[in-house]
Amino acid sequence: MKQVKRTAAVGAVALSAFSLFPGAAFAHDDGGKSAKIVGGTKAEQGEFPFMVRLSMGCGGALYTQDIVLTAAHCVDGSGPNTDITATAGVVDLEDSSAVTAKSTEVLQAPGYNGTGKDWALIKLDKKIDLPTMPIAETDAYNNGDFTIAGWGADKEGGDQQRYLLKASVPFVDDATCKNAYSNLVEKEELCAGLLDQGGVDTCQGDSGGPMFRKDDSDKWIQVGIVSWGEGCARPGKPGVYTEVSNFAEDIKKAAAELGA
Numbered sequence: 563m564k565q566v567k568r569t570a571a572v573g574a575v576a577l578s579a580f581s582l583f584p585g586a587a588f589a590h591d592d593g594g595k596s597a598k599i600v601g602g603t604k605a606e607q608g609e610f611p612f613m614v615r616l617s618m619g620c621g622g623a624l625y626t627q628d629i630v631l632t633a634a635h636c637v638d639g640s641g642p643n644t645d646i647t648a649t650a651g652v653v654d655l656e657d658s659s660a661v662t663a664k665s666t667e668v669l670q671a672p673g674y675n676g677t678g679k680d681w682a683l684i685k686l687d688k689k690i691d692l693p694t695m696p697i698a699e700t701d702a703y704n705n706g707d708f709t710i711a712g713w714g715a716d717k718e719g720g721d722q723q724r725y726l727l728k729a730s731v732p733f734v735d736d737a738t739c740k741n742a743y744s745n746l747v748e749k750e751e752l753c754a755g756l757l758d759q760g761g762v763d764t765c766q767g768d769s770g771g772p773m774f775r776k777d778d779s780d781k782w783i784q785v786g787i788v789s790w791g792e793g794c795a796r797p798g799k800p801g802v803y804t805e806v807s808n809f810a811e812d813i814k815k816a817a818a819e820l821g822a
C-alpha cells in the first residue's frame with residue numbers, strides 16, 4: 563500500500579501504516595510534547611531565517627530575497643500567479659511579526675512530469691529582508707548529515723504544525739535507496755533518513771522545503787528539496803529529496819528569467 567507521492571499533501575494521506583507498522587509512526591512520539599517534523603524538535607526563532615511557509619501547504623527557502631525555491635509538485639505550472647502567500651521570518655506561523663509576500667509568477671522545472679525534476683521558483687511581489695540560502699552547485703555536499711525543517715505533519719496522517727520543526731537525517735546512497743524505491747531517479751533525487759530504525763523524516767506539508775547542511779565555510783547550503791517518500795519515517799523507507807546540485811545551473815537560469 564503505497565501513498566500517492568508528490569501531492570501537495572495536506573490531508574492527502576490515507577494510510578494503513580498504523581496497522582502495518584504500529585511502532586514506527588509513534589516511535590518518537592511522547593504524546594505531543596516533543597514529537598516533531600517526524601522525530602524532531604522545535605527550531606529556535608531566527609535559527610533558519612531562510613525558511614518560508616507557502617499557503618498551499620508547502621515549505622520553501624529564500625533563494626534570493628524575492629524568489630522562493632520550492633518543489634515542482636507544490637505548484638500548478640508556470641506563469642503569472644498571484645494566489646500564493648509566502649510567510650517568513652517566524653517559527654510561529656501565528657506570530658504577528660511574520661513577514662508575508664504574495665506571488666507574482668511561478669516557474670516550474672522545465673519538463674516536469676511528476677517524476678524527478680521536483681523544483682520550482684516562486685517570484686514574490688516584494689523583497690523580504692532576511693538571509694537567503696545558496697544552493698549546492700556540485701555534489702561535494704551530497705553526504706554526511708543534513709538538517710530538515712518544516713511546518714508539515716509530525717507523523718503519518720498527523721496535523722500541520724504551528725511551530726517550525728527541525729531534525730537531522732543522514733545521507734543514504736543511491737544504490738541503497740534504489741533498494742527501497744526501484745523508481746528512484748538517481749541523478750535527480752537524493753535520499754536521506756535513518757534506514758534501519760526510521761523514526762526521523764520529513765512528512766506531508768514539508769514538501770518544497772529545504773534539506774541543508776554546513777559547507778566548508780560553516781555556512782548553510784541547500785542540497786535537497788523535500789519531494790516524496792513512502793509514508794513518513796518508516797524503517798527501510800528514507801525520504802527522497804530533489805538533488806539540488808544537479809539542477810543548480812537550471813535553477814540559476816530560471817531565477818535570472820524571474821529577474822534575479
Ligand code: ARG
Nearest residue numbers: 571766767768769790791801
Ligand atoms: N510529498 C510530501 C508533501 O507534499 C512530502 C513527503 C515527504 N515524505 C517523506 N517520507 N520524506 O508534503
